[in-house]
Structure formats: structure tokens, C-alpha cells
Amino acid sequence: xYYFAYGSNMSLKRLQARVPSARPVGLAHLEAHQxxxxxxxxxxxxxxxxxxxxxxxxxxxxxxxxxxxxxxHHLDRAEGLGFGYDIKEVELAFGARGTITxxxxxxxxxxxxxxxxxxxxxxxxxxxxxxxxxxxxxHKIEQFSSVxxxxxxxxxxxxxxxxx
Numbered sequence: 001x002y003y004f005a006y007g008s009n010m011s012l013k014r015l016q017a018r019v020p021s022a023r024p025v026g027l028a029h030l031e032a033h034q035x036x037x038x039x040x041x042x043x044x045x046x047x048x049x050x051x052x053x054x055x056x057x058x059x060x061x062x063x064x065x066x067x068x069x070x071x072x073h074h075l076d077r078a079e080g081l082g083f084g085y086d087i088k089e090v091e092l093a094f095g096a097r098g099t100i101t102x103x104x105x106x107x108x109x110x111x112x113x114x115x116x117x118x119x120x121x122x123x124x125x126x127x128x129x130x131x132x133x134x135x136x137x138x139h140k141i142e143q144f145s146s147v148x149x150x151x152x153x154x155x156x157x158x159x160x161x162x163x164x
Contacts, residue, residue: 001066001067001068001069001072001103002025002064002065002066002100002101002102002103003022003064003065003066003067003072003075003102003103003104004028004030004062004063004064004065004090004092004102004103004104005062005063005065005104005127006030006035006048006050006060006061006062006063006104007035007047007048007049007062007123007124007127008047008048008120008123008124008127009065009075009127010062010063010123010124010126010127010128010130010131010133011123011124011126011127011130011161012024012127012130013126013161013162014123014127014161015065015075017161018074018075018078019067019068019071019072019074019075020071021066021067021068021071022065022066022067023065023066023067024063024064024065024131025063025064025065025066026063026064026094026095027061027062027063027064027095027131027132027133028061028062028063028064028092028093028094028095028100028102029059029060029061029062029092029093029094030050030059030060030062030090030092030093030104031056031058031059031093032052032053032054032055032056032058032059033050033051033052033053033058033059033060034050034051034053034055034058034060035048035049035050035051035060035061035140035141036048036049036051036112037049037114037115037116037121037144038051038107038110038111038112038114039084039085039107039109039110040084040107040109040110040111040114041084041114041120042080042083042084043117043149043151043154044114045114045115045116045117045120045147045149046111046114046115046116046120047084047107047116047120048116048124049106049107049110050062050104050106051106051107052106059093061133061134061137062104062133063127063131064092064094064100064102079105081105083108083109084107084108084109085105085106085107085108086105086106086108087103087104087105087106088103088104088106089101089102089103090102090103090104115145115146115147116144116146116147117146117147117148117149117155118146118147118148118149118155119149119154119155119158119159120146120158121141121144121146122158122159122162123158123161124141125138125141125142126162128141
């Protein structure tokens with residue numbers, strides 16, 4: 001099954017910690033949506049959202065993954081399906097293939113006053129770099145402001161994924 005990641009799950013290490021079968025297929029674009037960091041996380045910080053704008057000039061760039069359907073429930077739990085995110089099927093622009101259908105998560109609890117924690121933004125930027133998202137899009141992500149997580153242990157735990 002195809003999954004479109006545009007936030008922290010673009011990081012293969014992060015996604016495979018949740019869904020070991022995840023394998024990247026390539027870059028994809030979700031038209032008429034905009035990347036925002038306004039989804040209220042369980043930790044009261046902002047998480048990424050592919051926000052539907054309806055404007056054809058907006059697009060979210062992300063990574064198309066294939067995952068084992070038997071592992072999807074692990075991802076649903078990690079994403080807070082039904083509590084912070086809901087799920088939808090989307091048509092993605094996908095290179096020479098034209099379009100491809102995948103599922104993705106979208107925020108149902110939005111608070112534009114929140115900022116992502118530094119470690120969360122690091123997951124997103126790491127994923128964008130490893131997947132080879134366009135440089136200007138990576139720069140756009142880097143421009144989002146982030147804040148220090150008051151839970152230093154959580155920060156260390158999240159950053160520990162990148163040691164090796």
C-alpha cells in the first residue's frame with residue numbers, strides 16, 4: 001500500500017521505527033495543499049500538516065512509501081489517528097507515471113500559535129534531505145521557526161535515531 005509522507009515520517013529512520021516494512025518509492029507532490037506546522041501534538045507542540053488550500057499554485061512535496069498493510073495500524077497509532085490526524089486518499093503527481101493514489105494523514109486539531117520542537121523539525125529536514133527534495137523546498141522547511149522541548153529526555157530520545 002502507498003503512503004505519502006510530508007512531515008517527520010519522510011525520515012526513513014523515523015518511519016521504519018514505526019513501520020519496519022516502509023520502503024521509499026520516490027518523490028511526489030500533493031497539489032492545492034500547503035505545508036504548515038499547526039497540528040496540535042500530544043506534547044502540545046506543532047506537527048506538520050498538508051493543509052488543503054484549494055489553490056492550484058500550492059503544493060506539498062513529500063515522499064511516497066510502500067508499506068505492508070499489516071503494519072499500517074502501527075502508523076495509525078503513532079500518528080494519533082482519530083485524535084490528532086485523520087486519514088484521506090490523495091492523488092499525487094508522481095514523475096513520469098503522471099499520478100498515483102496513496103493515503104496520507106491530515107490534521108484535525110489545529111492551533112496556529114504552536115511551534116514545532118527542534119527535534120521534530122530535525123526529523124522533517126533530515127527526511128527532506130535524504131529523499132532529495134528540491135533545495136528550495138528544503139530551504140522553505142528550514143525557515144519555519146521551532147522551539148526547545150522542555151523535556152530534555154524526549155529531545156535526546158528523538159535525536160538518538162540519528163546516531164550511527
